[in-house]
Amino acid sequence: MEKNKPGRKAGEVMCEVLIEQAQKNKDILVLTSDSRGSASLKPYAEKFPEQIIEVGIAEQNLVGISAGLASSGRRPFAVSPAAFLTMRSIEQVKVDVSYSNTNVKLVGISGGNSYSDLGMSHHSLQDLAITRAIPNLEIFMPCDQFQTRKMFEYLAQSDKPAYIRIGKQVLKDCYDENIEFVPGKANVLKEGKDTAIIGSGETLNIAMEAAEWLEKDGISAKVIDMHTIKPLDDELIDEISQEYQQIFSIEEHSIFGGLGSAVSERVAQGGKAKLKIFGFPDEPAISGKQMEVFDYYGLTGEKIANEIKKILNS
Amino acid sequence: MQIQYLEFKALEMRKKVWKMIYDSGTGHTGSDLSCTDILIALYYDVLKINPAEPKWVDRDRYIQSKGHAVEILWSVLADKGFFSENKLKTYGKFHTDLIGHPNNKVAGIEMNTGSLGHGLSIAVGVALNAKITNKDYLTYTLMGDGEQAEGSIWEAAMAANHYRLDNLIGIIDNNGLQITGSNEEVMDSSSLKQKYQAFGWNVQEIDGNNMSEIVNALKNVKKNGHPNLVIAHTLKGKGVKVAEDRAEWHHKVPTKEQYEAAMADFDKKLGGDFENGEK
Numbered sequence: 001m002e003k004n005k006p007g008r009k010a011g012e013v014m015c016e017v018l019i020e021q022a023q024k025n026k027d028i029l030v031l032t033s034d035s036r037g038s039a040s041l042k043p044y045a046e047k048f049p050e051q052i053i054e055v056g057i058a059e060q061n062l063v064g065i066s067a068g069l070a071s072s073g074r075r076p077f078a079v080s081p082a083a084f085l086t087m088r089s090i091e092q093v094k095v096d097v098s099y100s101n102t103n104v105k106l107v108g109i110s111g112g113n114s115y116s117d118l119g120m121s122h123h124s125l126q127d128l129a130i131t132r133a134i135p136n137l138e139i140f141m142p143c144d145q146f147q148t149r150k151m152f153e154y155l156a157q158s159d160k161p162a163y164i165r166i167g168k169q170v171l172k173d174c175y176d177e178n179i180e181f182v183p184g185k186a187n188v189l190k191e192g193k194d195t196a197i198i199g200s201g202e203t204l205n206i207a208m209e210a211a212e213w214l215e216k217d218g219i220s221a222k223v224i225d226m227h228t229i230k231p232l233d234d235e236l237i238d239e240i241s242q243e244y245q246q247i248f249s250i251e252e253h254s255i256f257g258g259l260g261s262a263v264s265e266r267v268a269q270g271g272k273a274k275l276k277i278f279g280f281p282d283e284p285a286i287s288g289k290q291m292e293v294f295d296y297y298g299l300t301g302e303k304i305a306n307e308i309k310k311i312l313n314s
Numbered sequence: 315m316q317i318q319y320l321e322f323k324a325l326e327m328r329k330k331v332w333k334m335i336y337d338s339g340t341g342h343t344g345s346d347l348s349c350t351d352i353l354i355a356l357y358y359d360v361l362k363i364n365p366a367e368p369k370w371v372d373r374d375r376y377i378q379s380k381g382h383a384v385e386i387l388w389s390v391l392a393d394k395g396f397f398s399e400n401k402l403k404t405y406g407k408f409h410t411d412l413i414g415h416p417n418n419k420v421a422g423i424e425m426n427t428g429s430l431g432h433g434l435s436i437a438v439g440v441a442l443n444a445k446i447t448n449k450d451y452l453t454y455t456l457m458g459d460g461e462q463a464e465g466s467i468w469e470a471a472m473a474a475n476h477y478r479l480d481n482l483i484g485i486i487d488n489n490g491l492q493i494t495g496s497n498e499e500v501m502d503s504s505s506l507k508q509k510y511q512a513f514g515w516n517v518q519e520i521d522g523n524n525m526s527e528i529v530n531a532l533k534n535v536k537k538n539g540h541p542n543l544v545i546a547h548t549l550k551g552k553g554v555k556v557a558e559d560r561a562e563w564h565h566k567v568p569t570k571e572q573y574e575a576a577m578a579d580f581d582k583k584l585g586g587d588f589e590n591g592e593k
Contacts, residue, residue, distance in 0.1 A: 029446075053442070056476075061435045061469035068439020071425055074446070091429055092466075096436060100418055100426040 007173040008145040010166035011040030011109060017152035018077065022048045028156060029069060031055060033062045033080045039109045041079060059088040066104045067096035075103060075156065082108025082124035082165050083115070086131055097161045098136045105155050111141075111165035112202065112252035113285060116293045120284040124165070129257025131163045132230055138162040138183060139229040141201030144174040147227060150181035158183075167202045167252070169290070174204060174225065186233040192222035195312060196240040197304075198249040200226045200259050206294075207250050209301020214308060221308070232262050241271025248276050248308055250299065255279040276311055278304055320525045322584075323393075324354045328553040329580035330389045336573040338406035340414065344550040344563035345383040348522075349456060349487040352546055355528040356454060357390045365395040368421040374451050375440050377424050379433020380458035380487060381415040382565075387423075388412050396422035431464025433457060434484060438470050441482040441541075454483045454532075460492030463501040468513070474541040475514030482541045483532065484515075487522065489550035491561040506545055515543045522546025555579075 022028040022044070030036075031053045036045050045052045053069075055062045059080055066076040078085070085108045086093070097104045108127055115122035131139055138160055142148040148166070155162060174189060189204070190211055199207030204225050211221040224236065240247055247267075249260040260277030267275050280297055287293070294300060298307065328350050335341030357363070362374045378387055385405065392402040397420065404410040411420050415428035425436050437455035444451055461467065474482055486506060490497055497503045507517045516536045520527040528546065535542040550564070551557030554576045557566075568576065 050446075055469075055473055058469035058473070060431075060466040061438070061473055064432055064435025064466065064470065065439035065442065065473065067425070068436040068441075069443050070439075071436070072440050072443035072447075074443060092432060092435070095426060095429050096432055102425075 007171045009040065009168065009170055010142055010145070010148045011168070013145045013148040014107065014152050014166065015040050015044050017149055017156070019044050019047055021153070021156040022051050025075070025156070026051070027073065027075045029053060029074050029076045031062055031066050031076055031078045033057055033059050033084070035080050035109065038081065039079045039107070059084045060092050063089040063092035063104065063106070064096050067092065067100060067102040070102035070104045071100065075105075077105045077107055077155075079107040079109060081122070082111035082127050083122050086124060086127035086163070090130055093131070093137070093163075094134050098134045101136060102161065103159050104161050106161075106163045108163060108165045111167050113280070113290055113293055114168040116285070116290040117287045119287065123285055125252070125254045125280050125285065126257065127163075127165060128229055128251075128253050128259065129261070132257065132262060136161060137230065140164045140183070140227055141229065142166060142227060143199070143201055143204035143225055144171045146173065146175040146177055146179045147181060150179055151227070154181060154183060165201060169202055171202065172205050174208070181227070184228045184231040184233060186227065186236050187225040188222060189225050190221070190223040192220040194220045195244050195308065196222040196224055196247045197308070198224045198226050198247070198259065198263060200229060200251060203250045203252050203299070206299060206301050206304065210250070210304040210308065213302050213305030217309060219309065219312065226259060229259060229262060232266060234266050237263055237266040238271065241267045241273040244273050246276070246312060247273045248278065248304075250304060251277070251279045252299075253279050254282060256282060276307070278307070317525050317529065320354050320358055320529070323358055324351050324525065325553070325580065325583055327354060327386060327389050327393065329577065329584065331385045332554060332568070332573070332576055332580065334385050334389065334402075334405055336568050339567050340406050341385045341567065342382040342565050343567070344491070344557055344560065345380065345458070345487070346386040347552045347554060347557065348489045348548045348550045349380070349383050350386050350552065351523050351525055351528055352456060352485060352487065353386050353390050355525060355532060357394055359529055360532045361454070362451065365422070368396060372449065372451055375424050375437070375453045377427065377433045377437050377440065377453070377455045378416055379427055379455050380430065380461055381427035383487070384415050387416060391420070391422040394422070396420070430458065430461040431466040434467050434470035434474070437482055437484070438474050438477070438479060441474070441479040442477055444481050445477065445479065452481050452483060454485065456485045456487060458492070459486055459488045459490065459497055459503050459506070460500065462486070462503045462506060471510060471513045471515065478539045479541045480537050480539050483535050484541065484543045486543065486545050487548055488545050489548040491550045491559070491564070493561065493564040495561050510543045515541050517543045517545060519545045519547065522548035523552050
């Protein structure tokens, strides 16, 4: 792993993979709701005008049309800002995708707090809570360019409905091109003997930074990349919740219903570890640049490391 | 197909639905009886389908957006041979596939519906697929008039014309009533013709309980680059006097007396006007 190497945006990688896949498979379609620019999909649209469908600013229709296309054998990727895709059209996700079992890939772009200064209307800090409660829907969050690539290669082949959340940040590389991506099987990014920190997507770098800060104080933390929120890697959760007294999760999501909640539901079934969830509090998030907002809510490597030290020493 | 035969089938299916709802103690009686003639015209004359091969790639697609009128749909699918009459008897029973809304685990059902305002978007996707893959099949969707209050309908109406889906046929079962009362009282859905025309659709208005008019309308949709709508003016509860044009029959089960009276009436009509299926 080459740490701190400037990486790439997930959206650009998604676009590249979809171009490759659309070339090979005419069934691949991309649907956008006036969102191709924000989704970094303009190169795709230019290359495959016949394989992109614009539905305008109409998220319910986006998902309904995608479901109709999928029921006819196509492989649609419905790409729209996560805040709208997982709220405005959630009933179409529940009924037309999950319940009818249509092979629609729902890609929530600008996820989490990406639109940090645009207000709560544009934040998707509840998307995991809501999608996680819907059956027959895999949920993924890639953490770097290599994982994004492998994930979208998987999605192009998979016959299962899925929700994928990506953000706008340039993602630092966590892996290299040899990364294996197995849905539902989390990766251990760093071994550690004192505690474990679970991250997912864009927060994985924060987890790694926290682990580095802890290392300076002689605390050895395992870092887990929970790229699949559903199905959760229960086996690994069971393992760490027996191995450690205290574990931690970090997410760009409300502390209610997201990654931490998913982990706690499993831990409560028989783990001995306590879990501290780092995330956004139950309030409309303040405005600012994304990193300023993260800092305000204590979601930086250093601040999290300090909290972890306090908890482990208490 | 002879109109008389279709009318006989409609009567036979109304009787079947009436019994089914009485026996099971549940069903959207008024809605079923309202759109019975439309379903008979579709399934016995208009739709290009093969019950022995429900997923035949060139089949016409039917998506029932007003999913609650499912008892008539189950009855028609069983009668057409998509599944057995024995299976039909499981309607409303524990763990059945034949639930109170269309269920695509059952042969003949394309998509699950139930929440209103979804069918037209799905139909746009299915019709768009035909355009993309150069298929000739047609896509039909049956909506309610109360359902027109759903905003998603108008998102789909806009997209259907944007993509020039003249292979899409929307039908509105316009009986003027919904569960709370008349459309006028609940939410004004008047001028549907002008509304859809303004969205670029071809619109026909017909008597939706008149078999000739239904068949003619469905067989004479335009292929002019615009989607097609048939506004079918119907009577809620059509065919059972006590239930006709009464909002409370939207989801009401007949009493024993009402059941028996209507059954006697059905038998009289079937035995008299339609002996052996002939008028």
